[in-house]
Amino acid sequence: GQQLNQSPQSMFIQEGEDVSMNCTSSSIFNTWLWYKQDPGEGPVLLIALYKAGELTSNGRLTAQFGITRKDSFLNISASIPSDVGIYFCAGRSNDYKLSFGAGTTVTVRA
Amino acid sequence: DGGITQSPKYLFRKEGQNVTLSCEQNLNHDAMYWYRQDPGQGLRLIYYSQIVNDFQKGDIAEGYSVSREKKESFPLTVTSAQKNPTAFYLCASRRQGMARGGYTFGSGTRLTVV
Numbered sequence: 206g207q208q209l210n211q212s213p214q215s216m217f218i219q220e221g222e223d224v225s226m227n228c229t230s231s232s233i234f235n236t237w238l239w240y241k242q243d244p245g246e247g248p249v250l251l252i253a254l255y256k257a258g259e260l261t262s263n264g265r266l267t268a269q270f271g272i273t274r275k276d277s278f279l280n281i282s283a284s285i286p287s288d289v290g291i292y293f294c295a296g297r298s299n300d301y302k303l304s305f306g307a308g309t310t311v312t313v314r315a
Numbered sequence: 316d317g318g319i320t321q322s323p324k325y326l327f328r329k330e331g332q333n334v335t336l337s338c339e340q341n342l343n344h345d346a347m348y349w350y351r352q353d354p355g356q357g358l359r360l361i362y363y364s365q366i367v368n369d370f371q372k373g374d375i376a377e378g379y380s381v382s383r384e385k386k387e388s389f390p391l392t393v394t395s396a397q398k399n400p401t402a403f404y405l406c407a408s409r410r411q412g413m414a415r416g417g418y419t420f421g422s423g424t425r426l427t428v429v
Contacts (some may be wrong), residue, residue, distance in 0.1 A: 208357050235410065238417045247319075247405050247420030248358075295417070301346070301409065303418065305357030 211306025220223040227278040235298030237277040317342045321421035338406035345411035347389035352403040
């Protein structure tokens with residue numbers, strides 16, 4: 206699988222700020238997934254997107270499946286300290302294989 | 316509660332040794348996957364299995380081997396042929412035929428060559 210282009214690579218954010226990260230691909234995907242990974246643990250699914258243009262929220266998290274099916278973004282509103290971690294995007298193709306971005310490391314300044 | 320269990324959490328390997336990482340799931344998932352994670356990189360697929368007694372190579376299979384004798388278990392062996400085995404290894408599973416839902420991941424095994 207290909208590696209997706211995820212940006213930014215890292216970010217320092219102030220508690221209470223809204224932040225955004227995105228992922229782009231040269232290929233079309235039929236599903237976009239966003240995961241969060243805490244240090245030394247496995248990724249946990251945050252949001253799944255199944256349709257081009259879909260906008261989905263999960264608490265303070267909002268993600269969108271791009272119209273071209275080649276991109277997605279994730280927003281976190283009103284950051285809190287427990288938002289620290291690495292966020293990964295993943296695109297799923299028709300054979301159900303996942304391609305991952307390199308991750309966005311989020312550090313919150315209290 | 317159902318989930319995926321990886322063991323051990325930490326593993327140290329001497330040069331030239333083979334080591335086996337365990338992955339067990341009680342989710343009744345058909346497909347299982349092994350990924351390797353290196354700092355600053357996304358997860359890379361090593362091997363995957365969609366049914367018992369069948370598995371396919373992923374993108375970085377060289378130096379690794381797997382077996383799938385039971386639905387619940389998908390052990391990964393890191394052989395001496397793997398030149399740079401130090402990494403964080405993640406096992407995942409998925410129910411076949413479900414168009415929705417992502418993969419469920421285990422908590423990982425950190426392998427270090429000493």
